[in-house]
Amino acid sequence: MLRGVSFEHFEPGKGRVEPVMTLSTEQVLALAPDAASAKAGRGQASAAKWPVSGCSERAVWGECQGSGKKPYQVCVEFAGPAFRCSCPSRKFPCKHALGLLLRWSAGELVSAGEPDWAGTWLAERAARAERAAVRAAEPAKRGDPLAAQRRRDRRDERVSAGAAELTGWLADLIREGLAGLPRSGTAPLESAAARMVDAQAPGLAERVRRAARLAGRGRDWPDRLLEELSLTCLLAGAQARLAELPPPLAATVRARLGYPTETAEVLTNGERSTDTWLVLGFRDEPGEKVAGRTVWLRGTESGRTTMVLSFATPGRPLDASLWPGTLVPATLARYPGAGAQRVVVAERDEATASPRPEGEPVAAALARYGAVLAEDPWVDRWPVLLAGVVPVATQDGWVLSDSAGALPLHASADPWPLVAVSGGRPLTVAAEWSPAGARPMCCWDGDRAVVL
Structure with missing residues (x-):
């Protein structure tokens, strides 16, 4: 759902909408499926292209004049969000939907009654959602429990054999x-990775593929490859000792091996944590078939760090409802495992802008990371919230430096946005840390969050 908007002041038929808070341009463009769509969406944000447009508490809509005689009919429902456009584009959202949202985020749309074509589409979506809710409330049809147990046992046997072979x-x-x-x-x-796929251990297969990508790349590739293979061997060996491990660590091993946990099960049985969560930032991982986004959260009261994963097929937007630099009151349900980092949002309220949070020195951030590794040695990245750091260029590359320590930046990280915000002044910076370096995600210029 599109969050961060209050509709308390919507008065149909009484002029321009004045929302308490709306999506920023950055948040709208984050919905774009690719950079080209974001650029094209900016080009569609001119009022001259929209002879008809409006909004209500549940949607924005408009008619965008294209190259043909008949304008495109565009509607965006906030729940979801969901997009509808009569143009032939296969991207969601298309450039017209992005342009309409950009106009809405700028406060250019007027509240009005929904046109028939938009109302019909919204009603159809509401009806489908109602039917889905009814189906979800019905008791699940359970198959033969003995057959299900036999399938689980067969998979366990295949994974055990594959792990021993590896x-x-x-x-x-x-x-x-x-x-x-x-x-x-x-x-x-x-070839070894392919055999792990056959053994139904996709987690082991991915670790072996990661090792393959390291071979021969960089001067220190033997060290990095040996480290990756050692962690892979540790995971394969842990599989043989699952029955001896403490339940949280055993759950972590199963998750790392690739055993799935259904979201519905997590929502039903997962440990709940209610807090106001600071959104530290996110990292996107493009893929040929599925793109992923990892959003890092830290509880303002509990201090606990969690992550929310979302996925999208090519041409579809990744979830942008958790925006860096905001505070989100929410109840999270945790996936099983040691450290229980991954969560799903069970309930949440509207987000508000976060003032500059209280970070920690580099040494304390590394100590926190070390404690996480003690619980789950296969953690390969972790968010840090650093206070009083300055981007500094050294002979070996850029670092985030405080008075007592420094973290090197990842080779792919662009230091110049940080340099521009800092101007030589210390900053509070949220970054994703891994042994390969830190990737800045967000920083605060005073109390203003800047997404990097």
């Missing part, structure tokens, strides 16, 4: 040495 293969690889991998190619690693 452990032996990795031991042989280490004995033979890693130096020949760049010359011989990564085919052996790719």
Whole structure:
């Protein structure tokens, strides 16, 4: 759902809408499926292109004049959000929907009664949602529990056999040495990953693929490859000892191996945490079939750090309802596991802008990261909230430096937005930390959050 908007002052037929808070231009453009759509959406935000437009408490709509005689009919429902446009584009949202939202975010739309075509579409969506709610409330049709248990047992056997095979293969690889991998190619690693897919252990397969991507890349590739293979071997070995592990750690191992946990189960049985959550930032991971977004949250009262994952197929927007630099009162349901980092939002209220939060020194942030690794050694990235740091250029690259320590920036991180905001002054910076370096996500210029 599009959050951060109060409709208390909507008065149909009485002129311009004055919402208490609306989506910023950045938040609207974050809905774009790609950079080209975002650029095209800006081009559609001119009032001259919209002979008809308006909004209500549940949607915005308009008719956008294109190259043909008949204007495109565009409607965006806030719940979801959901997009409807009569143009032939297969992207969601299309440039017309983005242009309409940009006009709305600028306060240019007037509250009015919904036109028939928009009202019909919204009514159809409401009816589908009602039918889905009824189905969800019905008792689940349970299959044969004995057959389900047999399927679980068969998978456990395949994963156990695959993990044991991988452990032996990795031991042989280490004995033979890693130096020949760049010359011989990564085919052996790719083949091992494929066997883990066959063994229904996708988590192990992904770790082996990550190792394959490291071979021969960078001067220190042997060290990084050995570290990745060691963690993979640790995970495969942990599978054989699941029955001996404490339940939280066993749940973490199963999740890392690739055993799924249904969101409905988490919402029903997951541990609940109610707090006002500071949205530290997000990181997007593009993919050929599915794109992902990791949003990092930290409880203002509990101090607990969590993450929300969302996914989208190509051409679809990633969830932008949790925006960096905002405070969101919410109840979160936690996935099982040691540390229980991943959550799903069970209930939430409207977001508000966060004043500059209280960060911590570099040394304290690293100590927090070390405590996380003690609970889950396979954590490969973690958010840090640093206070009083300045971006500094060194001979080895850029770092975030305070009076007692420094964190190097990731090679892919652009330091110049931070430099521009800082101007040599210390900043509070939220960044995603990994052994490869820090990726800044958000910083505060006084009490103004700047998304990086």
